[in-house]
Amino acid sequence: MRIKTKLSLGTGFLFIVILIFGILSMASINRLKNDAGMILQNNYETLVYCNSMIDALDKMNGDTSYQRVFEENLFKQQKNITEPGENEATQQVSRNFALLKQAPANDSLKVSIRQALHQINFYNHTAIFRKNDNAARTAEMANTWLMVIFSLLILITFTLVVNLPGVISRPVISLTDGIRSIVNKDYSKRIHLKQNDEFGELAIAFNIMAEKLDDYEHSNLARIKFEKSRIETIINVMNDGIVGLDEKRNILFLNAVAQKLIGLNGEDIAGKYAPDIALTNDLMRTLMQDDGKQQELKIYADNKESYFHVESLAVRNSGKMIGEVIVLRNITPFHELNEAKTNFIATVSHELKTPISSIKIGAQLLSDQRLGGVNDEQKELVKGINEDADRLLKITGELLNMSQLETGHIQLKAEPVSCLDIVEEAIHSVQFIIQQKNIRLGKEISPNLPLVIADKDKTSWVLTNFLTNAVKHSQNGGEIVLEAESVDGRVQFRVKDFGKGIEEKFLPRIFDRYYRVPEHLTSAGSGLGLTIAKEFIEAQGGRVWVKSMPGAGSTFGFDLPQTG
Structure with a gap:
């Protein structure tokens, strides 16, 4: 039976009982009212009429006014005959009163009339007692029925109060317990409700859902275990050290490489707080420090100095951090290759510099008129040789500078230097190419600039590089601006x-x-100038930056600490 049907039947039955109780109560009250009305209207009024006629009869003695009173009450009595025998007595009073009017002095007629009136009073007194008994019995019967119905209502109400909440609450409690079990991933939970109503259908649907979730959980569990095993195998065979942490920085795992580098067994420290391990382990302490991230570490491993790049990766789920993976990437082979490349470049650059210088000197001698004249075509060839030699010398110089930077053999002569000296030396170096392209050079140099702590030659080289690039990327007849000012x-x-x-x-x-910017690939250059400039400036404690907007030009800048 459906819950709606149960509630409808229960409340409907209660409504019918209450309706019957109300109707019976109203009927009993109306019956008592009618009985009382009948006593008052029929019997009591007759007693009043008879007593009035007896009183008028005693005072009549030929007085016509009392005759009229007697006649009026007799008329009313004739209209109010209700009891057996009352009609004959009333007719007797009427006949004797008619005879009395003809013989007013006849006392026997008065006695006869008085007896008849007393008879009528007796009939009505008897009726009053009878009707009163009937009313009492009616009231008692109504009271009995009302008590029965009231008791029935109390019993039904008590039954509904006790059972109805349980009919609804018990299935709800069972369903709530089942849902809590599902939330806690206990998919074996089942609800057994032997009810053919909505709760029963809901329990069946819940059990189907739990069964499907249980099947899904068990099928996924095997897959997850397989994937976990495969991932662990992949992590362990990697050449990089990997350390896994949870959101509270407890150690989850270390692969074989990480265990070897750190010198600890992964099973022994799994689940422990990483900063606690760092108290007694130097490498772990470095990894836990913020400045230990995204940098290179030199670690003695495999019986040699090895290089590792430290990278920290945050693991997030729906934007919430749930863990961290620290990767120690082995970059030793790249360091070895880079060192070999640097040595090769330094050697080749150094070996090329001497013959290129000789070629440049030879070209200059060819241009010397004292050794003989040359025609215009030969002049162009000599000019081309000079330009190519200059470009090769510049490239070899940059390669030598780069090799010095990479090997850490760069030598800086940091001392207080005048900013104007740096500016003037750079302008002098680019004066020829500025005149060739008819470039206007604007200078916005703040007066009284303080001295800076710098290597004058290398700083002038950086500023010269910036000016050369600006001239190279400006139109003939264009403009460049050189600015210098003190800021903070x-x-x-x-x-x-x-x-x-x-x-x-x-x-x-x-x-x-x-x-090199793709748009500028057609112009000559090695792509090392800006890199060297950045390394030179940062080695002196400075900063380098660039600002640019397509179609509006570029601004390259650097700063150096001033003295004082």
């Missing part, structure tokens, strides 16, 4: 051109080694 205890040098500019997506890599 540092002197800033800026070179601004009004050429094509650089797209924003290329700016982050503009100082990378060998990187």
Whole structure:
């Protein structure tokens, strides 16, 4: 039976019983009212009429006014005859009263009339007692029925109060317990309700859902275990050290390489707080420090000095951090290759510098008129040889500088230097190419600039590189601006051109080694100048930056700490 049907039947039955109780109560009250009305109207009024006629009869003695009173009450009595025998007595009173009017002095007629009236009073007194008994019995019967119905209502109400909440609450409690079990991933929970109503259907649907979840959980569990085993195998065979932490920085796992580097067994420290392990382990302490992330570490491993790049990866789920993976990437082979490349470049650059210088000297001698004249075509060839020799010398110089930077053999002569000396030396170096392209050089140099702590030659080289690039990327007859000012205890040098500019997506890599903006690949260059400039400035405690907008030109700048 449906819950709605149960509730409808229960409340409907209660409504019918209450309705019957109300109807019976109203009927009993109306019956008592009618009985009382009948006593008052029929019997009591007759007693009043008879007593009035007896009183008028005693006072009549020929007085016509009492005759009229007697006649009026007799008339009313004739209209109010209700009891057996009352009609004959009333007719007798009427006949005798008619005879009395003809013989007023006849006392026997008065006695006869008085007896008849007393007879009528007796009939009505008897009726009053009888009707009163009937009313009492009616009231008692109504009271009995009302008590029975009231008791029945109390019993039904008590039954509903006790049972109805349980009919609804018991299935709800069972369903709530089942849902809690599902939340706790106990998919074996089942609900057994032997009810053919909505709760029964809900229990069946719940059991089907739990069964499907149980099947899904068991099928996924095997797959998850397999995937976990496969991932652990992959992690363990990797050449990189991997350390897994949870969101509270407790150690989850270490692969074989990480265990070897750290010198600890992964099973012994699994589940322990990583900073506690770091108290007694130098490498773990370095990994736990914020400045130990995204840097290279030199570790003695495999009986040699090895290099590892430390990288920390946050593991997130729906934006919430649930763990961290620290990767110690083995970059020793790259260091070895890079060192070999640097040595090769340094050797080749050094060996090339001497013959290139000889070629340049030979070209200059060919241009000397004292050794003989040359025609115009030969002059162009000699000019080309000079330009190519200059370009090769510049490239070999940059390669030598780069090899010094990579090997850490760069030698800086940091001392207080005049900013104007740096500016003037750079301008002098580019004066020839500025005149060739008819470039206007604007100078916005703040007066009384303080001295800076720098290597004059290398700083002038950086500023010369910026100016050379600005001239190279400016139109003939264009303009470049050289600015220098003191800002917050540092002197800033800026070179601004009004050429094509650089797209924003290329700016982050503009100082990378060998990187050249795709739009500028046709121009001559090695892609090392800006890299060397950045290394020179940062080695002196300075900063390098670039700002550019396509179509509006570029601004390259650096700053150095000032003295005092």
